[in-house]
Amino acid sequence: MSKRQKAEFQAIKAFGLAGALAVTLSSAATSPARAFQDEGTIILCSIEPLSGIGTSFGQPNYLGKVIAVDEINAEGGIEVDGKKMKIKLISEDDQAKPDQGVPLFRKCAESDNALVITGTQYSRVTESMWGLLQKKLDDPKDGGLQVPSMSFLSMKAGVTGVSEWAFRNAGDEPAQHELAIKLMEERYGPFKNYSGAVEANEGHSVAAWKAAYTPALDRRNIKATEYVEWYETDRDFSVQIRKLKRANTDFFILSSHLQANVGAMLEAQRQGFKPKTIISHIGSDAAEMVELGKQSTEGIVFPTAIHMAFPAPKVKWLADEYKKRTKETYMPQFVGLGYEGIMIVKEAIVKAGIKNRPETLAADRRKVRDQLAAIRDYKSFAGMTLNMNANRDIVRPVYLVKITGGDFKLYWTPEKGFLF
């Protein structure tokens, strides 16, 4: 081999080694795949963004699930066919990328033989993953996967419409924001200039604008005075904030996630842009909003499903567990949704009467799916009653949170109204 050929071979080796190392490292952070279902355990899969963009939503959600699984296993497991079986929770990291999430979903369904696949967060990934599922039940022409899957977070309106095997426990966004806008108007209105900022390359934020905020404005015969967009990875928001400021915005709709929100709000602070009211969605439910945003994010209001100030004692217990494991003092709703979600799945499994043997996997999956679809008057650990609607979305009451004094304070409940 000539010197040149040797060097080329070296390069290919080096590159291949680098690639292999990268792949190994990416999968080393997650648990290795189990080939077959253990007869002694129930296999659940959990797919979310555990690193990269989306860590702030994926990690809390995942931890909520882990806490739930640990609690169930500590009591011996789930009652199945006369005996108690422990849960094995297989965790995967999709890094908020559809091209990573889709193969992981397939792996969970086909090689891990999971009974239920839970996940994920970013709607673009959830939709792609659920695209693998059979669309309509009992359709002989559809060779899609037949595994019940439930997301405890993906907020994009109507995302469960992709398949009859797909479920969601997150909340009805259009209803949430209609309520939020209505309450703010009653309390602080009337407003003159409603403006919106949308994270243009993020599916959920765009969908929220189209399906939740715009219809709400239309119902009030209001046209947005100013409309700006940015990307979740942007670093400069000066043009957008200036436009909002020029429009004398007093009602500001922030349909965007924390990554951009922090930057945008800091810029707003710099330019002295202070609207009377700011409404955002669950993308603002992350400690970074106050840790990185500091004063600039004061006053932001967003809807929540579960808040750590709820009276139910189990909620405080969960917040303490979360704090023990992460040293975080604030527990975002995703933790509770993850915990609750596992509990909901557990109940569905118990009611389904599965056998949990390799040969009964397909039948078991179908039974669990049907139980999930039939959830009625489920009493959540957080105190409220939940029902699964015809679109396979869990219907739940809405609460509002306001960032006040550097803290996420529970602001409004259906029972008590405004708390301060």
Added chain:
Amino acid sequence: MLDVTNLTVSYGAISAVRNVSLTVKAGEVVTLIGANGAGKTSIVKALSGLVPKASGATKFRDTDISSLPAHEITRLGLVHVPEGRKLVPSMSVEENLICGAYCRTDKQGIADDLDAVMARFPRLRERRHQLAGTMSGGERQMLAIGRGLMAKPELLILDEPSLGLAPLLVEEVFNIIAGLKQEGKTILLIEQNALEALNSSDRAYVLRVGEVVMSGQSDKLAEDPELRRAYLGVN
């Protein structure tokens, strides 16, 4: 001063130069002549370290330079003025000359040599701040040789200095070489122009397809009928 024994240079599977041996003594002007592709440039590139040798021993002033990197060979005093000149077009005449003195540290010596080169090539002095890229072919060749001299060479290798030049300029180049010879400089001259090369040198080696086919005193070789037929176009 220079001893080359059994030099072989290969590019991949092709050997451009096979088992070539030659010597250059101090004060001599030795020339390598041969047709295009005979391997002349490959030999000097291997000597100056620009291309690797496949095999062979090279000794320069009692130092084995067979495995030395190019920049160290230059610092020993073996200065190669390359084929095509390889000047830096975006630098001025003066800057290009300073480049030649890169590995020297004697400020005064460099300044003196700069003056000497300008004196030898008055046209360069006229254009000392002009960009090298805007100069004519003949001027560039002078600049290249001047740059080589700035390195204070013990042995100066001139690779195809007359290539691409008009006949009048060719004459000028060989006048310069004659001048250098008179000053006692040791030169290894690579040339396609066999007639002028033989006239300017003491000894010559004739290369064909990578091998030395003839060697000896230049004036004797110039009278060799076979050589005259092959390289001087004489019948």
Added chain:
Amino acid sequence: MPPDALLSPTPHMRGVDQMYFFALDLTQTTIDGLLFGSTYALVAIGFTLIWGLLRILNLAHGVTVMVGMFAGMLSASILGLPFYVGILIAMSSGAFIGFLIDRICYRPLRNAHELVPMIATLGFWILIEEVFIKIYSHFWFRDYVPFANPFDGIGIDIGEIRLRTDYLVTLAVAALLVVALYFLIYRTRLGLAMRMIAEDHDIGNLMGVPVGKVLTIAFLLSAAYGGAAGYLLGMTANLAGPYAGSQAVVKGLFSMILGGAGSIPGAIVGGLTLGVLELQSSFLFSFAYRDAIVMLALFIVLIVRPQGLAGKRMADRI
């Protein structure tokens, strides 16, 4: 899609006000773009150094930016060190990465085909970024971590135009680094060596330049500049995130091509222009089409002036 498609006027204001604000905002946006573009210029300079000397695109350059950002974050937010110390730390960390890139991606492969070291830098980039993200997620529970910005909130007001202090500092640092680079290249022996090598490696070899050593220095220099850019990018956004490297590569390459590949003035012009282009296309047209407009501008420039905005035509070899 937004309520108003391509141009976004402000119909709610009076005509005169509208014009005044428009002119004002146009000026402000241009200034912001120039100031912010200086970070792009710094990144582009890093690319240019390696491209000019080696004719390879150092795709691992973004890693130096990311490392500089995080070293700066550690220095500024966690250790609370002053700004000028932080920049030096960021540049040193960047330089260290540059050293690695030289030793791993270039040196062992320099005898191979010219594309091979470039592919190696690609592998380096992917590998280090993946490893970094994993380590980062292990330590921090966050997408971003705070980067202390001591100049935040203060600025100089000229009438209604605001010059942010942190942006001015960025421009000052970038300018200082550029001047230093010019001094190095045109007034030192090392610079002379680099200019020789940039023309042809053989010239360097024949003049007695230890080419390998000088190239290592070039990698260190390029990477140090990348590290400085990382620090400034983190500081002005108040955030450090693990994807900064990838973003930097894209912006830096665009800047270099826009301004004229292989020339330092080109990198500077390209970086500043890109900064202005990005902000102006957001301001004048639509945010959604911002990237498309920038690409279109790049495309047009390359058709009309293929050597880039500030590039020189390819000179004949002599």
